[in-house]
Amino acid sequence: MRGERLTREDGIRLFQCHDLAWLGALADHVRREKCGDIVYYNVNCHVNLTNICTSHCKFCAFGRDADEKGAYEMTKAQAIAVVEDAMRDPNLAGLHVVSGLHPTWSFEDYLGIVEALHERFPKLYMKGFTGVEITHFAEISGLPVEEVLRQLRDRGGLQAIAGGGAEILSDRVRGELCPNKATADEWLTVARTAHKLG
Ligand code: SF4
Known part of the structure; x- marks a missing residue:
């Protein structure tokens, strides 16, 4: 959400997370920040x-x-x-x-x-x-x-x-x-x- 590069520990926590909808919402947030509403x-x-x-x-x-x-x-x-x-x-x-x-x-x-x-x-x-x-x-x-x-x-x-x-x-x-x-x-x-x- 802060636009920072993920650490190894962040990666492990994301991997352990079972809330796929929440992970998807985070990923979508990052995508929108980068590309707006355009998908390539x-x-x-x-x-x-x-x-x-x-x-x-x-x-x-x-x-x-x-x-x-x-x-x-x-x-x-x-x-x-x-x-x-x-x-x-x-x-x-x-x-x-x-x-x-x-x-x-x-x-x-x-x-x-x-x-x-x-x-x-x-x-x-x-x-x-x-x-x-x-x-x-x-x-x-x-x-x-x-x-x-x-x-x-x-x-x-x-x-x-x-x-x-x-x-x-x-x-x-x-x-x-x-x-x-x-x-x-x-x-x-x-x-x-x-x-x-x-
Ligand atoms: S084509 Fe299939 S069997 Fe051959 S190496 Fe790839 S995955 Fe294995």
């Missing part, structure tokens, strides 16, 4: 290059095995067609590209599609890939995470990474829910490296 949102197009994924996270309704009904993978041309269709909305501002951890695709396969999208739609803001995917790209390419991110930025036009894949950053819980994907430390390493690279 972003029109983006999700491009999910493939849902074939080796990770088998317990909570996932997206991932499939390669031979499972509904499994798919996109070519460059198909990914471009998805965005061309979305371009009918004149407010389209950017792309959000996330996918499964494909058992046989190389890093180059993912990068090549993103590069083709960026070449075809250079004005669209490009956000893509979670810390889980970027950890996976580093593993399959043998490149350090920083180099993977540099290539995605410099060749693929990536301006931001997606926040998914964090779920709960506790390896005990991740071991129960999603033991086959990036650990908490690996996810955080990607986030820190991406921040360092701007």
Whole structure:
């Protein structure tokens, strides 16, 4: 209410509060102070290059095995067609590209599609890939995470990474829910490296 930055203790108290309506009223107050009665949102197009994924996270309704009904993978041309269709909305501002951890695709396969999208739609803001995917790209390419991110930025036009894949950053819980994907430390390493690279 005073417009001050929250302390850690404030954050803990808010987290412990069960009065969602009161928390919502506080959040709405801050929003009104900043933006008045205008609400902003972003029109983006999700491009999910493939849902074939080796990770088998317990909570996932997206991932499939390669031979499972509904499994798919996109070519460059198909990914471009998805965005061309979305371009009918004149407010389209950017792309959000996330996918499964494909058992046989190389890093180059993912990068090549993103590069083709960026070449075809250079004005669209490009956000893509979670810390889980970027950890996976580093593993399959043998490149350090920083180099993977540099290539995605410099060749693929990536301006931001997606926040998914964090779920709960506790390896005990991740071991129960999603033991086959990036650990908490690996996810955080990607986030820190991406921040360092701007
Ligand atoms: S890594 Fe992602 S796509 Fe794959 S099973 Fe887990 S949540 Fe689903």
